[in-house]
Amino acid sequence: ETGVTQTPRHLVMGMTNKKSLKCEQHLGHNAMYWYKQSAKKPLELMFVYSLEERVENNSVPSRFSPECPNSSHLFLHLHTLQPEDSALYLCASSQEPTYNSPLHFGNGTRLTVT
């Protein structure tokens, strides 16, 4: 059982669709993260939010749009994606946005772009 819940678990979308990934953390943490995990590549950090303010945007294409309405919820809005965007998208949270705070991950959303 993880304190970070991601929905949906699986998503198939066409390149012209708009969809959103949702993440909710029940740990009272102040920082939330989006990571992308592609086959045979290291985890790629996409976005970091601290107390609902974006503190890091790791050169992510504008077709990915994050939203953090409060410290417990994080969304990733998807629009006109490419097939190479197919990957496992992982949400994580930590007590603080510092390296000393271990990350707690959700189980991810497996995204397939057709």
Next chain:
Amino acid sequence: SQQGEEDPQALSIQEGENATMNCSYKTSINNLQWYRQNSGRGLVHLILIRSNEREKHSGRLRVTLDTSKKSSSLLITASRAADTASYFCAYPSSGGSYIPTFGRGTSLIVHP
């Protein structure tokens, strides 16, 4: 790239054997973390070792850190089939970064 490497990329052993995974990194650190990922799931934090520590234990896990060589190792003793997973080390992407960067991971298979 500031990313280091885990070694080996894949490891296959029999139940009861020990498994050793290594991590090399390129940045200055104040701590290094190890995570585990079961297939299709999120990562789970295993252990954090601070830069002033050389060795740390947690159950069947033993982590060592050599800051002079910028390397760390994770030893799993008396492995079990349930230890089958990918293991990642995490460290700052740059000297002043507060965001953990992950290596490519070691895929461990423990045969019953």
